[in-house]
Amino acid sequence: PMRSPVASAPPPGVVALLGFEGTDDGVTSQKTATNGTWVVSIPDSRAAHTGAHGVYVEVTTAWRVPNLAQLLLPRYVPRAGRETLLHLSFYARVEKMRSTDPRPTVTVAFLDLHKNFEQLGAEVVPLTSDWQMHYVVIDLKPVHVGHSIRPYLYLGMHTGIYSFDDIEYKEIEIEDGMRWLQRAPERIKRRRMGKFELAFLDREDWPIDYGTAKISLVRHAFPFGVSLRTLGMSGLTVEQYQWYLTTVARHFWSGTIQEQMQWEAYEPRMDQVQETQRAVEELLSWSDAQHWRGSEMGAALLDGGHASKEHWSNKLACPDLKARLHERLLRDLRAFSGRIGRYEVWQGALQWREWLERCGDELFDNAYRWANQADAGATLLSSEDNVLNTLTLTKAEAYHNMVWGLRAKGVPVRGVGVKARFNGEVDASTVKHRLDVLEELQIPVYITQFSIEGLDPAKHAYELEKFLRIAFSHEAVAGVTLGELWDYGNPHPGSGLYGESRQPKPAAARIDDLWRREWHTDVTQEMDSDGAVHLDAFYGLYAYELRAGDRICAGEIELTPPSAEAAKVYGFHERPRTFVVKCDWEGHVHFPVWATPALIALTMVACLISCYRKRTDLLHRQGQVRSKPIRTSEEE
Structure with missing residues (x-):
């Protein structure tokens, strides 16, 4: 004799497939009031989407309350030791009894039988006259492990001839939200912060390598707000x-x-x-x-x-x-x-x-x-x-x-x-x-x-x-x-x-x-030899102040995320993004540490000649005591 064919294994994660081929697959029906009428037939060839049979329901008098007519689907027992999504999908169609009837719906509900039939969630699904696949996904927590969770199809709201077939239960394990939340600081650092270099330059575009800089966040780039009312709408004095x-x-x-x-x-x-x-x-x-x-x-x-x-x-x-x-x-x-x-x-x-x-x-x-x-x-x-x-x-x-x-x-x-x-x-x-x-x-x-x-x-x-x-x-x-x-x-x-x-x-x-x-950035640093301040900072508007003796260079600067094209890689980079701050300060002579006395003397002579040529201008120029807020720019 020929061997009977072996059913193919269900796709990954699928724990139940209801095809209604010669069996009711554990689906039952009940009504909880007498003011409506219906006929339920399982399995029935009139309701086949694939194969030969499906679930046929004819509601001739509606109860006008969805849960007064119920199809009870097989129970699902979550067994994973972590949070699970139960993905319930099905094919359905409906024929109206009269063309003027409202669009029929089915309400899909999930009840916890372990907790005295507590309803965990429900969704109203509109149906059409053509076969369509619908799905409802419910989030089952670790507290539901071992409980009997039963899906229901409520059909008491509208008259119509309903067909259901190919009902699938699929479970998807997901990450626990509190464990994910514990890693929030590293995600915030990656998503809301960046590495920056603030380069301070004097009038002649020399780096200012002296003084103390203070950089403080004024306002996040991330908008945090509240719903606002006008005086008239507020009802307040x-x-x-x-x-x-x-x-x-x-x-x-x-x-x-x-x-x-x-x-x-x-x-x-x-x-x-x-x-x-x-x-x-x-x-x-x-x-x-x-x-x-x-x-x-x-x-x-x-x-x-x-x-x-x-x-x-x-x-x-x-x-x-x-x-x-x-x-x-x-x-x-x-x-x-x-x-x-x-x-x-x-x-x-x-x-x-x-x-x-x-x-x-x-x-x-x-x-x-x-x-x-x-x-x-x-x-x-x-x-x-x-x-x-x-x-x-x-x-x-x-x-x-x-x-x-x-x-x-x-x-x-x-x-x-x-x-x-x-x-x-x-x-x-x-x-x-x-x-x-x-x-x-x-x-x-x-x-x-x-x-x-x-x-x-x-x-x-x-x-x-x-x-x-x-x-x-x-x-x-x-x-x-x-x-x-x-x-x-x-x-x-x-x-x-x-x-x-x-x-x-x-x-x-x-x-x-x-x-x-x-979630705040406040940095005070002595200027380095490059005339720069290096910081890891939240994106946003910053106040800066550079002090050197009686000189002050102060203003505001936006430390922004990368451009929109690079939005998916916001955060820390190997190379800090450089922003330039121009201060209205007189420059001064810079000598590298390796300079010899002869080189210094030669440089000083050149400076004296240059200064002589500009003596008239220098007589009328005075040192800047306090700078105005200076426009800032990012150095590309």
């Missing part, structure tokens, strides 16, 4: 608002106008923008007075009509909405060109789709094109929330795919905005691996509206520091903006750096310790 701005300036060097430039707030009535434009101008004038750069200021513009359903823009027909949106973006971005350098053009496009479902995705794409038309120098961001704090990776991957698709079409999205709001502890692994997904886009990631609530002040400070270490050490992150400074009127209670009584909380001291001590 003038005295409270002055304290608010003064305190902001004490801790931050960047800010984002999150509310005032949203369309419904900026133009509450059609063509009425004078008052709100003046309020934004006043806030920007304040930021100018703090010497914040325009490139470090941000603003949020649109949310697809979600926040204010009664705003006049939501009542426009699609052609009129398109025309008014075009006009709005050109007008407002041109008004603030050069003063606001970063825009969250459209927030929440993955979930707030009122305009897009009504007028099409072209409106979304064009919003970025029009913003770029108005201010080609601005960094244009997308913006989504609930990306960093869910156990399932689906939102991060959906966000990645959305931005990837936009850029593939030539839409000028230049950065990824991620709202980072946490209720309770920050899970380092969850945040790290979601940022890893977004890093694949190879454009900067900006953390916005970062807040942590639901913790006592000491724990809040610890978790805030943990998140900042994650963000500052991650290759993808280009800036962090906190959501709230103050707990007074805070919609996210307890997330501010200051309590309602204006008393600083432990978190305020913690961030100052990070930015002013641990």
